[in-house]
Amino acid sequence: MKNNYEYxxxxxxxxSNNYFLELKKDNHHGTNKxxxxxxxxxxSFLFAKIFKADxxxxxxxxxxxxxxxxxxxxxxxxxxLNHPHTSAINAKKYFNITDKEASDIRTHMFHHVLVxxxxxxxxxxxxxxxxxxxxxxxxxxIICLSDLLVxxxxxxxxxxxxxxxxxxxxxINLLTIQ
Numbered sequence: 001m002k003n004n005y006e007y008x009x010x011x012x013x014x015x016s017n018n019y020f021l022e023l024k025k026d027n028h029h030g031t032n033k034x035x036x037x038x039x040x041x042x043x044s045f046l047f048a049k050i051f052k053a054d055x056x057x058x059x060x061x062x063x064x065x066x067x068x069x070x071x072x073x074x075x076x077x078x079x080x081l082n083h084p085h086t087s088a089i090n091a092k093k094y095f096n097i098t099d100k101e102a103s104d105i106r107t108h109m110f111h112h113v114l115v116x117x118x119x120x121x122x123x124x125x126x127x128x129x130x131x132x133x134x135x136x137x138x139x140x141x142i143i144c145l146s147d148l149l150v151x152x153x154x155x156x157x158x159x160x161x162x163x164x165x166x167x168x169x170x171x172i173n174l175l176t177i178q
Contacts, residue, residue: 007045010059011038019094022069030154037063039153043146044139053138061104062143064091081116081126084109084133104140107133108147 014020015038023033041062048058068086088105091097097105113133116122135141 003046003049006055007042007059010045010056011041011063014060014063014095017094019090020063020067023067026069033066036150036154037066039150040065040143040146043150044142047142047146048139051138051142053142057098057101057104057139058142058146060095060097061091061101061108061139062146064088064095064097064101065105065108065143065147067091067094067105081109081112081128081133100137100139103136104143107135107140108143109133110135110144111148 008015021034023037024035026033041059044058044062045055047053048055064087066083066087067090068083069090084106088097088102091105092102109128110130110133113128113130116126116128117130135144
């Protein structure tokens, strides 16, 4: 109960913001971006408590890590590896986040950058350097790991819907390879 109160004290102004509420309209991992970001933020908050990290920073950056409008396929800046930068820009614009929080947001896809380096045919058009996308703090690492854990959870929970969507995107990707 104490954790919930502390979490909502740190997150409340973002969760109730009209721009942030717009994320409820966008599909993400079989759910919507609002619920996904809230889950990532709360898991990050719990990890921050365990690992004695900055709770306020992980709550804010966790909530805003996917703070872009529309689907990933709608615009290049929303794409698989570009959306962290778009999210950081939007978070600065609408919530005046710190530079450290922006860095946490920009590096939350590090695990996908590693996958891309191992399997370069995945999202072959996108470029990403490990050096530029590596989390640089305990808080950034917590957000990256929380995003991965929550994404796996959401994949399992919404497996059928998400699996069909991923299969469709994979097939389109294969058909567009030149």
